[in-house]
Amino acid sequence: MPATNADTGPGLDHGPDPVGLGVMGCADIAVRKILPALAGAPGCGLRLTTLASRSPEKAKETAARFGARAVTGYAELLADPEVEAVYIPLPPALRAPWVRAALEAGKHVLAEKPLTTDPALTAALAALAGSAGLVLMENYMFVHHTQHRYVRDLVTDGTIGELRSFQAAFTIPPRPDADHRLDPGLGGGALLDGAGYPVRAAQYFLGDDLTVLGADLRLHPDHDVDIAGAALLRNADGITAQITFGMEHFYTSRYQLLGSTGQITVEHAYSTPPDHRPVIRIDHQNHQELRTRPADNQCVNTLTRFADRVRTDATDGSATSVAQARIIEAIRRTATPVAKNR
Template sequence: MPSVGLGLLGCADIAIRKVLPALTPDSGLRLVAVASRAPEKAKEVAVRFGTRAVTGYAELLTDPEVDAVYIPLPPALRGRWVRAALDAGKHVFAEKPLTTNARETAALAARAASSGLALMENYMFVHHAQHAYVRTLLSDGAIGELRTFQAAFTIPPRPAGDHRLDAALGGGALLDGAGYPIRAAQYFLGDDLTVLGASLHRGAPQAVDTAGAALLRTPTGVTAHLTFGMEHFYVSRYQLLGTTGQITVDHAFTTPADHRPLIRVDHHDHQERRTLPPDNQCANTLAHFASAVRTGTPTDIATSVAQSGIVEAIRDTAGS
């Protein structure tokens, strides 16, 4: 099938460092234009990736070669431009979180559905083969009945000027790193999760939250213990604790394409260590989005809507 013409709306670091290099012919996407509010930045990125530059986001949305847009803008700016792109008839692939509040996320999902457009939030890790493998272990009864899910994603302090330190741009650990353990809990436990307790830490009254934790529960009583932060030692891990064993996955969320995942399964009297082949979660994610555009394959936008509600519940619970 013809490749999907993709336009970059905003020259963020994650786009240049991770996403654009994965736009191979196999992805089903081709970069046709780069837009920035700074003309020189757009030209620099366009030359680097062999495409053309346009000045300003609005001009990109009128480009007839652009079938879909990738939006890596800071969280507080995403909602406005996701809606503008949908209104222009463009499919949308956007960084996480899609917006900074649940109501806007739900409205954008409904707008995309009513227009027959693909809308996808960029959680790459769910497209890595290691997690499907763990799901199979669970369904095969490798650790008995699941009782508790635990996940942590923490990163070292951010440099000055990072948008994650700016509340006006949608910064903070809850809107950034917390998305990984929350989405992982949804991946294994489903979207129907109730927030039982939560805590957020701020270094100063007007600062963004830099650390937090939450306790969630499914309707059947399985719990999820989630930890996140951005002034920590780097951790990217989840564990599933069952009645007869435990599964542990390290390097779970930002997994390099050349990494050979190690799945550890602990039992009462022995341990199994299973090494899997490398997998490219970024390439897989882009291919999934291209398929959604070309064939109508569903994205997981309903899970994104549910996640935005969980994030708000964590914020409200921590505030109370």
């Protein structure tokens, strides 16, 4: 199967010299996932040094919880000599200028997804990082969970024969009106927020060279964003990928690989809790197998991978993000948006 830049390997032994990390903002994903993972994995190769917020009170309160120095404003974070790398969990529309500022300040960057709201911006930032010898990594944590590498090995080994098609879905229940996902000015919408998961999964198994054959987007009745959608993709070998995404649905986090002699189904594919033991379902003509895999912490794995790349000068990891941004924009261009009735 085609390998992508999302591939991961075992973490390196970082020894006594972890990478100094600064966190830009107190977003929910930072406080709920990244900061606790850092605190609980001192061997991941990163050391939290500084936390910045536009609110002095919020910066002090959050920094105190996780043993960091608090600063007010993001520019002060980038001026901190202890900060070698920056984690940026700002809303999508605010990421690009601060990713650029961090790279221009000589900092490696781990940024939430999507990296930007525009494929040209994504490509430009990737080029800037490459020319500066810096790591720019988009935070799709699920690709660093060992269950997906196991599944890809099954496909490569012919467990389901020749791969014919791929299906994936990521959907979540409706968001409250104040949620940033419903704000077009902050880069809201299901395409930017949710489609990246099934698209990135398709890239993981089919490669980055995916063409959009057709797409559909449904608009929110009260907010100027798309609320749901679907797309049909195809790789250079003619294998298709059907993806579904949305923010008005029953929660779904799944993909399926259909082959000539069987099918593999993975549930809890994208937001897998660290204590969850994944069950890989393999269907054949006359029997079904359920293979339980060990629990794994994809968040810690992601942080370890980022630190590995910083310390080994592996700065060529943005090609998949650039390709994904192109695919997402192609879905937008191809789709005919349909208004949803109230």
